Amino acid sequence: MAASSSSNVNNEENIFQQQGFVVVSWNVLHLIHEINHTYDLSPVINRYSIKENWSNEQQRLNDIIKTLSDILVKYSSIECFICLQEVPGDLLPMLDTMIHAHVGSVLINKPMIHVRSYPRVPATRQRPRQPLYTNPNENLVTIHYNPYVADANIAVDNRMGATSTLLNDRADWTQCPCDPGKGALTIVTSSGLTVVNIHVPFKEQHAISLLNSLHWPRQDTPFVLVGDINRQAPAFMRLIQTATNGKPSAGLLCSIAPDKPTRVGLEQDGTLKKYCIDHYLVSASLRNSTTAPALVYDNIGDISDHFPIILQFNSM
Known part of the structure; x- marks a missing residue:
């Protein structure tokens, strides 16, 4: 049994070394937050005429799905x-x-959808209207697709020795100790690649509490962290240096930011404001394989207050 397990691990390592991958991140916006905090200064609320009819949120959700479908197919x-x-x-x-609509026609197998819900359930303040959502829970979601592994323990491409399955993904949830609406969802694949989907709190003390709770890599293993960081890359790297100080990963993590803004909003005078607060943190072992800078999918308009960002890693 031990020998068989070792063989599978070696096969998966070969797959990782030969195949590139892409990591996409998007804060799709739980609209209750927008209603509570920027009701009169939201390009999203204006675009979908949410003030006139809250049921227009369904059209926005449809547009999110259309955008994600285009990215997944691409x-x-x-x-x-x-x-x-x-x-x-x-x-x-x-x-x-x-996802089901694409399996068999575009996708070789069914992607895994990893979901974690926050203990905090968003609720509208001071605007008692009809419910915006049937299910108002807020979630972190990571979709993992790999054409080189099987739905079950059957190789898709025997030339690659693919004997694993997406069911082998290990998912770990890290809840922010200070903020019930922030956290991190970590996926570790059978090849040893770690992808962390994170929503970092705006308050620095809360952000540090979440980062201190993460399991940082013990060596320069393939590692990608991405999400809504709520601050620009230099400020985030200072937090990372604090969180990893004295740990094996200290100094082995690199920031990769997009070259365009990733979040939009309105100032009090109605002028547009833009930020770059969604970005990547990658292990040094992956840095030279990226097609940096990260791409910003900013041609979709105001579906969310954030744009999707995309970073591709070339074959190693």
Whole structure:
């Protein structure tokens, strides 16, 4: 049994060394937050006329699915991770339906959808209207697709020695100790690649508490962290240096930021404001394999207050 297990691990390492992958991140926006905090200064609320009719949120959810479908199809030939933040509960069955629609026609196998819900359930303040969502839970979601592994323990491409399955993914949840609406979802694949989908709190003390709770790599193993970081890359790297100080991963993690803004909003005078607060943290072992800078999928308009970002890693 031990020899068989070792053989499978070696096969998976070969797959990782030969195949590239892509990591996508998007804060799709739980609209209750937008209603509570930027009701009169939201391009998203304006675009979908939410003030006039809250049921227009369904059209926005449809547009999110259309965007994610386009991204998934575009990168269907390689291993793909789609990391989503602020996912409303109503979007979860729509994601499942979208994926099922592509299996067999575009996708070789069914991707894994990893979901973790926060203990905090968003609720509207001071605006008692009809419920915005049937399921108002807020979730972190990571979709993992790999055309080189099987739905079950059957190789898809025997030339690659693919004997594993996406069911071998290990998912770990890290809840922020100080904020019931922030956390990190870590996926470790059978090849040893770690992808962390994170929503970092805005308050620095809360952010440090979450980062201190993460399991950082013990050596320069393949590692990608991405999400809504809520601060620009230099400020985040200072937090990372604090969180990893004295740990084996200290100094082995590199920041990769997009070259364009990733979040949009309105100032009090109605002028547009832009930020770059969604970005990547990667292990030094992966740094030279990236197609940096990360791409910003900013041609979709105001579906969310964030744009999707995409970083591709070449074959190693």
